[in-house]
Structures are given as structure tokens and as C-alpha cells.
Amino acid sequence: MLDYLPPLNEHNLPYPDTMHPIVVHFVIAMVLFAVLCDLIGYFTKNPRLYEVSWWNLFFATISIFIAVIFGQIEAGLAQPYPAAVDILSLHTLIGWSLSGILAGITAWRYIIRSRNPKVLPIPFLGAGLVLAGIVFFQVYLGDLLVWVYGLHTVEVVKATREGFFQ
Template identity: 60%
Template sequence: MPALPLNSQNLPYPDPIHPIIVHFVIAMVFFSFFCDVVGYFTHNNRLFEVSFWNMFVASVAIFLAVIFGQFEAGLANNYEAVQPTLNFHTVMGWSLAALVAAITAWRFVIRNRKPLKIPPAYLGVATFLICLVFLQVYLGSKLFWVYGLHVEPVVEAMKQGALR
């Protein structure tokens, strides 16, 4: 079977899909956290339901984000300087996928047992999750803005042998 032709960004399709899905996941995780915090302090239990469904969808979408991230990282022309950040970003991505799924499962149990209340311990773990998401956003931003993965001039420089 012939290989798909790659475009100027070194991808077989017009634009990277990973960032599109990732930004969706980030927004859903942050909004879920926001709804839980506001719901906790205002005692508005409807926000807890919004929070749960945001985490549920995020827990499915994050696996798609990681899979597309792995695929697109494999297509990127990696050079030596990018490797440590890319490796850490990859490990963090899989770890966050597992953590988001676990927190969603915990959130499901909370929703079934006490739908009108969120325990402070859950909010603490969710705060930790938000901190990890910020770290992952930093790493992803660094891969794009500093190292230029799937950025046309960097892809061209790699093809010409300017980067190693």
C-alpha cells in the first residue's frame, strides 16, 4: 500500500487534529472545575450535573487527543533538542488520560451517592488535575512555539538538513 503524501506541515491532512481535540478537552476540564467550585460555594446542584457531563465527554475526548498526538508526533521530523520535551509531553498525555478517566469515575460515584454535594477532597484532586493540565499546556505550547513541530518553515529546514 503506498504511503499517503505529506503536506508542507508533514501531515497527510490539511492541519494538525491533535490541537483541535486538545483545546476541546482543556476547555471541558476547566469548565467542569469551574462549575464544581461555583456549585460548591453557591449550593447550586445543577452545576454539579453540568460538571459531570463535561468531565465525562472530556474523558472520552482525551483519549482521541492522545491517539492523534501520538500519530502526529510520529510524523513530525524530530530533532535532538525537541526529544526531551516531546517525551515528557507524551508521558504526561497518557497519564492525564488515565487520571481524567479515574476522576470521572470517582465523579460518577459521587453523582450517584450524593448528587447534591461535592466532597472537598474531590475539589482538591480536581485542583491538582488543573495544575497538571496547565503543565501539559505549557509543554504543548513549547513544542509548537519553541520547537516548531508541524510548522512549515521548521519542516522545510528539517528537509534541507538545517536541523538535527
């Protein structure tokens, strides 16, 4: 069966470079921009920003599932060495949780929007800030995996293949 799969490159991937960071940066930007638009819209009494926020949440919710799928594929191919395993596991757990949380907040926002698109309750703003906090923590974990542990970097993949981390 493995004969039918494409060969892995120097990043230990079947495609040229990691896709998860590319997709996930859209999610990060859309979620944080949505929260920012909600806050600015609330304090300036500008409900047009609520519409901008809604569409950012909507597309972020779709995109996060694509990011999680690529994240799972790339995590499975990463062959993490022992020092990176716990961070990768936590990043994976929070990524799946975040997809559910984002979907729930987007559904909540849809209900609020369908009742009165010009009003946003304070608890929703609080949920948005909590969501932004989780996103920032998830970004921190992802940064550790790339910039500290070097997953899918050429040097770490080469060292892993040569048995350096065994």
C-alpha cells in the same frame, strides 16, 4: 506498504493541518470548566452546576483519548530535532498519564454522583484542582512544542527535510 499511505504535505502530515490541537482544546476547556463549575457550585451551594461539571468531565474523558491518538500520530510524524525531543517525550508521557487520571477522576465522580448528586466532597475538589494544574502544565509543554520548537510548522518541516537539524 508505504506506497498505500497518503503523501505528507508541507506540515509533514497526511491531512491538511494538525488535528491534535483542535481536539485537545475541547478537552482543556471541558476539564477547566468542570473544575470551575464544581468550585462555584460548592461555594454557592448550587448543585445544578455539579451536573454541568459531570457532563463536561464525561465528554472530556472520551475526547482525551481521541486527542492522545492524534497526538501520537502527529508526534510520530513530527521528526523532532534534538532540542525538542525531551519536551515532546515529556508531553507524550503526561498526555497518556492525564488520560488515565481523567478517566479515574471521572469514575470517582460517577460514584459520587450516583450516591448523592447534590453533594461534592472536599477531597474531590482538591483532586479537581490538581487535575487543573496538570492540564496547565501540559498546555505549557504543548505551547513550547508549537511556539518555541515549531513542530509541524512549514519552516521547521522544510529545514528538517533539508537536513538543517542533523
